[in-house]
Amino acid sequence: MSVRNVIHPTTGVGRAIRPKKLSPKFIGSYQILRKIGPVAYELSLPPQLSNLHPVFHVSQLRKYIADPYHILKLEDIRLCQDRTLEMQPVRVEDSNTKYYKGKAVRLVKVAWDEKTGDSTWEVEDAMKDLYPHLFEPQS
Incomplete structure (x- = not known):
């Protein structure tokens, strides 16, 4: 079977991932186990995503285009029980004052x-x- 990028987080009931403000377009490349119907596929998901139902609509999938220089790294994605993803900030880039x-x-x-x-x-x-x-002075 072919491999597809999966899980468009903003579609479907019971969204797969609901970060506060950030929403990755797609996560991971997973193998298709079987075609369920004309528009549904069952995927082989890693243990970290075991709380997700393995059947997805084709609108949530994108075809993986092979690239000989592309080395796939499986990211360790940890979803909470309520299917949210906790993001940690990296740095503060800019500041501004708004009047409300x-x-x-x-x-x-x-x-x-x-x-x-x-x-x-x-x-x-x-x-x-x-x-x-994030706000401590850098030494």
């Missing part, structure tokens, strides 16, 4: 993933409470 109803709100641009460059604007106070190590 006459009050100044400090925002910081937080990088979440080195490989993809995913980043979001977050409230500085909330990020300082959750991740104080």
Whole structure:
């Protein structure tokens, strides 16, 4: 059987992954075990994804295009029981002040993933409470 990239996290009931603000397009390349119907496939999922149902609609799959220089590395993805993915911030890239109803709100641009460059604007106070190590001076 062929190998496909799987799990489009924002489609279907009971989403596979629901990170707070970041949503990877696809995760992993998994082998197709069998075709269930005209639009459904059963996949061979690793143990880390054992809490997911192994049958996926074709809209959640993309064909893997072989590249002789592409070496597949299986990432160790740990999903919580409620099928969420805990992301850890990498660094603070920028800061800005916005005004909301006459009050100044400090925002910081937080990088979440080195490989993809995913980043979001977050409230500085909330990020300082959750991740104080990001705001410590570098020596």
